Amino acid sequence: MLAFPDAASKRAALRRQLQDDAFVIAPAIHDVFSLRLVERAGYRSACISGAMLAMALLGQPDIGLLGLAESVEHCRRLVRVARIPITADADAGYGNARGVFHTVELFEEAGAAGVNLEDQVVPRRYGAGPDKEVVSVTEMCGKIRAACRARRDEGFLVIVRTDACAVESVDDVVTRVLAYEEAGADLILPMAPRGEAEIDGLVRALHVPVTISAGTGLAPAPSAGGVPLARLRELGVRRVSLTTLLPGAATGGMDEALQALERGASEPCAAVRGAAMLPALMEVATQHAFESTLLAVERG
Incomplete structure (x- = not known):
């Protein structure tokens, strides 16, 4: 029978990676094929991209149309057969602070190692344009505490x-993320920072780790401020997090x-x-051996 670590062990493993490793690369997965390939390549964590899902x-852009139940269930299926920790995308938390509380409960029960929680106004806008809207620092801190x-x-x-x-000055962004850190954020993910100077300033200002969405990782991505x-x-x-590496490779x-x-x-x-x-990727031989064992049990 295939054996997989329990959720708590995988969460602890990701915490250790963030503490001990200088640089953690988490490819985004969208199905068991991509999960198995990530594990086979030796990566020790992965993420689920809400946009790719x-x-x-x-068949829709990332504008918040994917529901909470759908996202949680997809996460559950992947986590169940994963040997590595997987983080999920919780969008803006599916409501106010009370909605965030419920959302975290569900993703934790599903076995996720953590969730992304964003500060965009709902309904959210697609892309990184100047028309984005973010909630107040006070509202977002309430969600983080929840x-x-x-x-x-x-x-x-x-x-x-x-x-x-996309919508505030560099100084205001620093003030905002420091408040998020104070409210309890474990990592800060600035989306589409304005180049390496802003990234450097955020890394220096924060005590918690900075994580970046870096597209394929093979070329500078707008979501990473164009920084390789x-x-x-x-x-x-x-x-x-490499959100488009494997979906892009699969499509190509x-x-x-x-x-x-x-x-x-x-x-x-x-x-x-x-x-x-x-056959090797899906461990078919192991499954066949397990089936034979069960058949022997049935026959007594």
């Missing part, structure tokens, strides 16, 4: 995302496979290589 499950109070396991991470970089991955590490960013691979089929190509492509990997 909205696109994959609803999130911290809701968790039963102190290892559960409250990752607080701010979109204020190696430079983010040099600036003292403790963690990056599927497109390549369909084009190869249309051409009648006989040369190996990503689809052929991937199909050959599936």
Whole structure:
């Protein structure tokens, strides 16, 4: 039978990573295929991107249309078969402070290692344009305190995302995130900071780690202020989430496979290589062995 660490152990493992490792890379996963590949590649944590889920499950942009129950259930399915800690996206907490409390309860029960909680006004706007709106510092701090109070396991991470970089001055953003830290945030996620000077200022101002959403990680991303991955590490960013790396690779691979089929190509492509990997990736032999054990039990 396949064995997986319990949720508390995985949360503790992620806490240790953030304490001991200089730089934590968390690729975003959207299904068990991507989860298994992340584990196989040796990454010790992962995240679930709400934007990628909205696109994959609803065919809609990230504007808050994916419901709480849908997000929690998708998280539960992935966490259940994961050997590494996974953080989830809780958007703005699905309501006021009371809604945040309930949201954290559900994601913790589902086994998540933590959640992203953002300060955008609901309904949220898509993208990083100047029309974004953020709630007041007072309101967001109330949500953060509610999130911290809701968790039963102190290892559960409250990752607080701010979109204020798009609409407030650099000084006001620093004041805002320091208040978030005081309210109990375990990590601060500035979305689309204005270059490395702002990132450096936030890292220096905060005592809790800074985490950045860095797109694929293969090229500078707007969500990371256009700063490359190696430079983010040099600036003292403790963690990056790679939200589009695997969904982008999957999309590109599927497109390549369909084009190869249309051409009648006989040369190996990503689809052929991937199909050959599936039995090992999904641990089919282990499942068959377990099934044989159960059959022997049934026969007495």
